[in-house]
Amino acid sequence: MKPSRRRCAQRRPISDINITPFVDVMLVLLVVFMVTAPLLNVGVKVDLPQTQALPIREKEPPLNVVVTAEGNIYLNGPHGDTQLSVETLVPKLLAITNANAEAQIYIHGSQQLSYGRILEIMSLMNRAGFKHLVLVAEPAKKGQVPHARPQR
Numbered sequence: 001m002k003p004s005r006r007r008c009a010q011r012r013p014i015s016d017i018n019i020t021p022f023v024d025v026m027l028v029l030l031v032v033f034m035v036t037a038p039l040l041n042v043g044v045k046v047d048l049p050q051t052q053a054l055p056i057r058e059k060e061p062p063l064n065v066v067v068t069a070e071g072n073i074y075l076n077g078p079h080g081d082t083q084l085s086v087e088t089l090v091p092k093l094l095a096i097t098n099a100n101a102e103a104q105i106y107i108h109g110s111q112q113l114s115y116g117r118i119l120e121i122m123s124l125m126n127r128a129g130f131k132h133l134v135l136v137a138e139p140a141k142k143g144q145v146p147h148a149r150p151q152r
Contacts, residue, residue, distance in 0.1 A: 049111040051137040062104035062134070063096065065089070067121060069112040086121070090128045101129040108136045 064076035075082045097103040109118040122133050
């Protein structure tokens with residue numbers, strides 16, 4: 001019995017922390033975030049015209065109405081991008097804003113789209129009572145003169 005007591009006396013609990021599982025989990029999470037981060041950029045891609053105006057700073061996030069070169073209308077509201085027709089745009093805006101005429105609405109119109117089409121959509125929103133309609137453009141690159149349409 002004495003030999004077994006010596007073995008018990010020589011064995012002590014290991015007090016080192018094994019961090020290998022922790023590092024493995026962190027590396028897996030890093031890879032997951034690296035893969036999913038580029039996919040988080042949501043929205044409808046539209047070719048905006050360029051301008052030299054200063055950006056507008058707002059306290060509340062505005063509603064975004066996007067009109068593509070094909071004439072499709074998208075509403076980027078609190079629930080993501082929703083494709084709408086011209087007839088359903090104003091009722092949807094009124095429902096989202098609770099008929100608040102002071103709501104900020106940003107209009108992103110493709111530069112390939114005719115100016116008349118943008119004005120038609122803006123006039124519909126204006127007749128519905130919305131007062132703060134803003135046309136969105138991209139800032140011009142340094143040294144570049146903005147054009148209404150690209151030179152071909």
